[in-house]
Amino acid sequence: MAKEQPLSSVHNAIRILQEFSDERPxxxxxxxSERLGLAKSTVHRLLCTLRETxxxxQDGHSHKYRLGIGMFVIGSVFYRSAELRVKAFPILVDLMQRVRRIVRLGIYDYGSVVYLCKLPEDKETRTFSSIGTRVPCHCTAVGKLLLAFQSSEEIMRVLSLPLKARTSNTITDKDELLEQLQHIRAVRYALTWEESRYDVCSLAVPVYDESQQVxxxxxxTGSKSQFLPTQxxxxxxxxxxxxxxxxxxxxxIE
Structure with a gap:
């Protein structure tokens, strides 16, 4: 397979953003144009696009540019995710020691789940997914829990995409999944039995921020033998x- 070439316009836009610093705000x-070796017309068009987003x-007097509020928003998302992992880690250690099962902390990302923490992180449990792993929302407890609390527009966007079956228990019917998401939102937990992998079951609950948003x-998570219905x-x-x-x-976290 031929290696995909990066989009030059995207690459150059990122280069522009990376030029700003404390020394050159x-x-x-x-x-x-001089610093990047790009034509002034190219730089101007890219800056106009970056300004629109x-x-x-752009400063009204000097007409020069500085980083905008959009960069702060993006940085804040990363900062809060990083802080979430740091703040949660010792609590997850205590939880793992108490339940003697795999514990994970995940966040929603455009129809997928990204795991920030997973304990224990060793060879025996790596098959259950690792830190940084991105998995579809529709077949995991964490994913369905997070998807249930997204906007109606985002839920319908995800449900409009193909729902790939990972096991014979994966819910691929969109109406059935929508009904389950509504139930999850009402009871505020999600439970899956062998929907992502055979012999793997999982139970998830929401984590709220200071404004009580998920x-x-x-x-x-554990195998069926470790995850009895009575538990x-x-x-x-x-x-x-x-x-x-x-x-x-x-x-x-401020």
């Missing part, structure tokens, strides 16, 4: 208690 078209803003999901209510109570502990830690 504001620059004009000519300065950026809020990633840069910001992540916390889960317990679900006990696990659920434990997960909710540890979710509250994480939320309390998030109250300190």
């Amino acid at each position: 504001m620059m004009g078209v000519s300065e950026l 809020g990633l840069v803003r 910001t992540a999901a916390l889960s317990i 679900v209510q006990e696990f659920l109570g434990t997960l909710r208690m540890f979710s509250r502990l994480i939320t309390e830690q998030l109250d300190g």
